Every structure is written in C-alpha cells, then in structure tokens.
Amino acid sequence: MRLTLGLVTVFAFSVIIFSTFSFLPGDFATEILGQSATKSAVKALRAELGLDKPPVTRYFDWLGNVFQGDFGSSFSGRSKVQGDQGDRSREVVGLIIPRLKNTLFLTGVAAMLAIPLSLILGISAALYRNSYYDRSATGVSLVTVSSPEFFTAYIFILLLATLFPVFPTISTVDETTTLVERFYRTALPVFTLTLITMGHMMRMTRSAIINILSSEYIEMAKLSGASRYEVVVKHALPNAWAPISQVIAINLAYMLIGSVVVEYVFNYQGIGRLMVGSVYNRDLPVVQACALIFASTYVILNLIADLIGIISNPRLLYPK
C-alpha cells in the first residue's frame, strides 16, 4: 500500500519535473548554436535531439527509457561543430553515477555523524530538561537551523581553513583519491551538512521524548522505581522512534538537497554541482535525471521511516 503510494508519488514527480523543464524559457538548440544560427540549422538540431516532437510523446519516450535504466544522452557532450560526424554524446547514466557516488559518500558521512550526535544530544537534553545544558543546546541548534547552508559553509571556511588552516577549502576528488584523503578533503562540507541538519533532528528528538515523558505510563515507570536513565531510554525512546525516524528521513533528504549548494561552495564533484551546471547549459536530460533521483530518494527515505514507525509500534505489528 505504502509502496504503491510511493511509486505514484515518484510518477507524479516525474510529470512535474518533465513539464517544468519543458516549459522553461530558452532552448538548447538556440543556446549552443548561438543567436545568429539559421532557422534550418536550429531545426535540424532540434530534430536530432527529438525536441520537435510534442511534449507528451517526449515524456512517454523518456519515461519508457528511464524504466529500462536509460536516462538518455546528455545534450552538451555532442559536437558543437556542424559536419563533425563523430558521436561524442555521453550517456547520462555514465555521467551521473560517479557524481552520485561522490554525493552519497558526502551525505553518508555527514549522516553517520549527524544522526548519532543529534540522538545523543536530543535524548540527553530531554533527560536534563530545563538545565543550562538543555537550554544552550536548544539555543545553539536554533541558530544552526536558521543559518542558510552557504553561510555555515563560509563560516567553516573562515574558521577552519583561513584563520586556522586545518582543512582545505576545495574538496575536489577523483577516482584516484584515497579514502583517508577523501575524508580529509571533504571535512568541511561534511561539517556543514551535519550542522545544518543536526539542529532540527536534535530538537525533534528532544520534543518527541518530552512529549512522551508526560504520559501516564512514564509516571507509572517512575513509581515502580525506574531510574531517570531507564525511564528515558527504556520507556520513552521505544515509543518515540516513529516521530524521530520521520524527522531523520526529512533531514537526510534535506541534506541531499543541501548538498547542491554545499558542493558548489566547496567545488565538490557531486550530483548537485552537476545539476547546477546542467541547468546553466539547458542540458535537459541530465537535469531531469538529477531531479528524478532527488525525488525518488525523498520518497524512499520516507518509506523507510514509515517502515521503522511500523516495526517500532507493536500496535501496528501485532493486531488484536
């Protein structure tokens, strides 16, 4: 049921993505051939790229290919010189996969840092509610949530690259970069992504637990002699997984989208940069593919969160 709903969502996204980009002003053919191009040249290129077909036909052609794992060919790889017959067009898939790996590496590391940290901070803030620790943690998290990612990124550059040159400002990596080197080079973008998502996750963990702490079974647990730690970890946390996993899903998706900006700032070869570059070049197949990947990730993450919500709730797992 949820799975079909997820598929429908992705499908709806694909329609939106396709139509949005199709109706964008500007046209790849005019873009590469220049303002002075003859009408027939533009027409020929459009025909070659299939841009002359009606949008609906193009959409279903594209969708059909996507189902077979073929995202089409990039526009911009092809020859700009007329008459050159060598096919230099590049497959979108081949273009995206290494970039996607890089982005997943970046967000994966950031997630592995951000999720445990925000859980620990959130739980301990709930445990010592209204203490100075709690107040400063929630206060600071509000600041990090409210700062835009480029701002956070530049603050990190200022602190950790310029004033105290510990990490590099440019996070360029390629296939030859070793793992240790990768960690080192991506430190600042990882920190940025961690910081912008951690605040939200931590605050929601805290409030989910505090919410549960006021329920009757918590008072009952206290009256049966459970310690403070036991109350929070054994009695409150198992009932908080559903809301917490939802927030984590949203933040992981946000992290992926945030990587568009962060990758640009740190010149990291991820899918976000690729997408920005492709929008600039009106390279529709690439943009569409990136957008679809972002959308599906969002849907998949939410599905996982729903699943955790079901698994952690005996009421849904074991019927009456």
Next chain:
Amino acid sequence: MSNKSKELLLEMKNIHIDGFSDERWHKILKGVDLTLYRGEILGLIGESGAGKSTMGKAAMGYTQPGCKIVRGEINFNGIDLAKLTEFEKRKIWGTKISYVAQSAAASFNPAHRLMDQTISAANRLKLNPTDALKKDAVQLYESLQLPDAENIGDRYPHQVSGGQLQRIMTAMAMSPRPELIIFDEPTTALDVTTQVEVLSAMRSIVDKFNTAAIYITHDLAVVAQMADRIKVLRYGEEVEEAETRDMLSNPKEEYTKSLWSVRSLIKPEETNQDYILSIKNIDAAYGSSKVLHNVSIDIPKGKTVAIVGESGSGKSTTARVITGLLPQIKGEIIFDGKKLSPKLEQRSKEELRKIQIIFQMPDTAMNPRQTVDEIIGRPIEFYQGIKGKEREAKVIELLKMIELDETFLDRLPSELSGGQKQRICIARALAANPDLIICDEVTSALDQIVQEGILKLLQKLQKELGVTYIFITHDIATVKAISDEIVVMYQGEVVEQGLKSKILNPPHPDYTELLLSSVPEMDPDWLTNLLNKRSS
C-alpha cells in the same frame, strides 16, 4: 479487622502539599494524618480535587511534577520518606510500595510485553532469577483469574481488555511482594460487570499475601467492599475516619451523608403511548464493523427514557443515529409522526432544532475561546433569528433557568467549574427550544453532589417545558433517579424496554440480571454475598 496485627506500617503526620498552577501555588493538602497497620486496607474517599490521589502518592513520598511536600512526616517502616533523596526513594518504589493506577490502558507502556512489565520492578531487586519471577507472575495471573495465564504475558497491552489489564497491573504491583500497595481508583474506568471481577480478584490477592493497601476511590459502595477503615477527604482536609461498618451505618458528618445522596433521589415513573420518537429496526455500522443490530426504541412524549448498557453496547451510537451524525444502513426514524432522513444534511433546520444533544465532557463540547454569551446566543440566533438586545435578554432568561445569572455572560469555559460547564451545555441545548434532548452520559464526569444538582435541574426543566429526554448512562443509580422508562442494551441489541419498575424488578433476562446485580451496594458484605451466590 480483629485478626490483623496492630503493627504500624505507615504513619503520615500533618501532610501539607502545594501545587503550582495558573502562575501561583495552591494548597492541595492542608495537614492530613494517616496511619496504616500491616495487612490493613484503608479506603480514601472524596470528590475530585479532594486531594485523595495526592495523598496516596504522598504515601510513597512521591509528588507529581509541579507539586511539593511543604511540611509533614511520612514514616514508612521507621524511615521518613519525605527526607529521602530521589535515588533512595527509588529503592522503595515498585518494590516495597507499589502503585496501581486508574487507567491501566494508559499506564502500561505500549512498546513492551506485559510479562516484561509485570516483573520489571521485582527484577530490579535481583533477589530471584528472571525465570522464577516469570513463573511467579503466571501464578499471580492465575490467582487473579486471568484467562490463559500461561501466555497472556507474551501479549502487548493493546491486545488485552481493560479489565484484564487492570488485573495484570495488580499482578505487577504484587510481583515484588510489597508491604504496601496504593490502589488509585483502579476500577473507575471499568464497566460494572467487569468491576465485580476485578474487585474480587484484588481483594483476594491482597488478603492472600496479607499486604497493606490504601484504596482510593470516589465510590463509597466500592470502598465498602474493600476497606477495613474509611477516611473521607474534602478540600485537602480530613472530614472523618471510621471503621467501614460504622461509617456506613452511622456517618457523623453531613458531608459524608451527602456523598450518596444521588442514590436516594428517586423519580416517580409515568408514561404514555404518545411517542415523540420511534426508531424501527435500525442497523448501523462504523465502516465495515456493524455495531447496531435491529434496534427499535419508542420514546414517549415529555418523559425520560434511560438507555443503559456497558461500553460497546451501542448506546452512544444509537444517539448518533437519531441525531443524523451516523446515518443508519437499515430501518427508519419516525419523529413527531414524520420520517426523518438518515443524513444530517438532508434534514430541515426545523427538524435539527427539535432534537438537541448534550455530551459527556462539557470541556470538549464547548469552544474554549467563546464566551457564555456567544455559546448560548448562537443557537438562539441561528434557529429563532433573534438578534441584539432581544437575544441578550433571551440568554439571561436561559441562564436563570439553569440557576446561573447574567454575571456569567462574559466568562470563558475555562473560568467555570465542571458543574457550571455542564449547565451551560444544557442551556445551549435549550436555546434551540427543542422537543427532544439526548443526554449522553451527562453526569458521568461529575462528582456525586454536582450530579445531583444537574439531575434535579433536568427534572425541573422537564416539568416546566415538557421536554423529552433520552438519557444515556451506564450508572444504575442515575437511572433510578431520573427515568420513566428504561432500555437495556447489550452488544448492539436491545435486551428489553419497559417501565422502570418492570425493568428493575425481577424476573429479568440474564443480561439485565447480571448488570443489576453487579452494581455495588452500600453493604460491606455485598461483594462476598454476590460471589457466594454466583458460585453456587
């Protein structure tokens, strides 16, 4: 009782507890004393706000968040709990003193299996291995007459019924063999027929292990079955304390007598054949689960028909069908000689005006941001088109009818007491000038004395206005107090309908017999006699 030792277990002296709400400290308990001997059961009774629950928790040295013990000693086994730190008290909680809460459904952690919760406190002591504790728990389940005692512990709280949960909670309290158990209104949320089972199970197990207990309730008849001694609290002070039998036969204070005044309120029955409302062969369902089966009820004009039954019997659903909130899937409703359309949207304004409903919880039935004037004024304007000065005069007239006055006009629901709120809800129903008012458990959330006031008011209004009531309730005392006719419902079907005297007097159908015999009486031997009678 005489065979119990006079060894002191708990002595609370001059307990003062303050609570913080509305930006200031209030006194909740104003110097109450309490003594309890080993193996003895003390009943603590009073209305809501009397401080009985606070007193019960204070016996453990616990106060709810936002409350504090200002003064007083709590000597338990020679240790003053008021002086202990949280850490030290935790060693006593759950093991030496355990607690049974009012709502077992809300007090069990939904994420853990019942067995794990039952033995968690005893497990903390580390005196016995887990296996032995589990075995003991199964034995406790058995002696509490739980079905499938072997396996019921593997279930989650949502998989067992409320009455079973309450017994499992008693097993949980008993598992570490405490010296004292605090029962905090343990049967209030249960149906009467379930209450009997739970009461007898709790009584026999407390007896078996000779555990001392404090039994908190607002129901004198219930406490009479359980307690050796009864202490009455009011406004955070002690009213009186006496041995159970003395208290029942000879209450000294006026207040104690008034606690069962509703039970003395009896209305002479009258009826007629002029039916204002007849529902015929009604079936109704929520989604795919059918909840009403072929229900037919006749309501005589200007009289009161009480619909009684336990939770899940379909009494409130019947009300929803009559009002059109839940269209029936079969059958018809005849109101004032005309057929009513099942759907609310298809009924005329006049038809809507003639049938009004009053709900159980006045707190949630009123918009918290509207003043009394707006709440009562709107139906006047909506149904009768009266505006401005005339409307205000009408609102004041209604306020007088419900024994309030114009000083209430600008108040918000939050500035009213529970009884006053329910009166405003009655006035709102009257504002439509209806022919029929459905009262859905309107007194269930109120204290005994307030209940009496509301019931008297409803009777007075019926005499003055000739309005017809359908009175939905699970409380037999209320039924005796207000009804002309009674309809008994069970599992979505009508068991019987008839004059009050006919229904309340034998011979009964089996279910009516069970229901009526389960209503606790002011006789300390009632439960014992009932159990003897049922087992024979």
